[in-house]
């Protein structure tokens with residue numbers, strides 16, 4: 001049981017994405033998974049390469065489309081542990097429509113966003129998560145847009161699991177991924193994953209200085225949605241830990257008639273050769 005493969009990541013030395021990769025691998029081992037029980041589906045961007053660096057099923061999809069692929073996979077084979085992953089540009093710009101609807105649909109998958117507040121693969125442009133005044137080649141005078149607050153957004157559209165981590169705290173990130181995978185429903189995990197090459201503002205030191213760890217906040221109640229929203233707003237989203245979890249809501253698969261026991265991949269679908277050919281012809 002080993003989730004490492006022999007592909008050497010071509011991320012820049014020090015990139016936060018290394019820790020996300022290591023944390024997924026550790027979490028998978030700690031959860032007792034076998035490589036053939038895990039699928040990692042990614043979008044486009046530096047972070048999108050992660051699906052090729054883990055010894056499990058993987059698919060490096062198209063830009064912003066990791067979630068539709070991951071949801072289809074889970075519906076076809078609900079026995080698989082499915083992790084979708086990508087960057088903040090992938091998930092919160094081109095893929096935002098999918099993110100919102102996957103959250104409210106509550107399919108039992110885990111979504112890990114490697115949030116570096118910039119577009120790294122295309123050499124440093126302002127992303128939906130970049131702060132006001134953030135200067136890049138695409139905003140040389142500084143960004144004048146309000147940065148997206150992804151976790152407030154997730155809570156607003158009905159998320160049942162909302163967490164955030166920092167890639168320099170591998171212990172917490174690993175335990176959050178474990179909890180996210182075990183959660184029966186959609187798990188949203190945002191990870192502060194610094195881009196050491198292009199983002200000279202949101203660095204490791206900047207996060208160390210600004211982030212509060214909920215695990216060190218006595219009395220925080222992660223089952224209280226209002227408290228979660230307040231905490232995010234009062235800290236400008238700069239917190240780590242499990243911010244909100246609702247275990248009472250059923251997952252999408254548990255509610256879809258016919259999918260209760262097994263996904264399509266394991267159903268005994270009885271169809272004659274003639275009917276199958278007729279069905280295929282409809283899509284030609």
Ligand code: SF4
Pocket residue numbers: 010011012014015016017046047116120121194195196197198
């Ligand atoms: Fe990581 Fe930035 Fe390098 Fe991309 S450009 S691999 S995000 S450090």
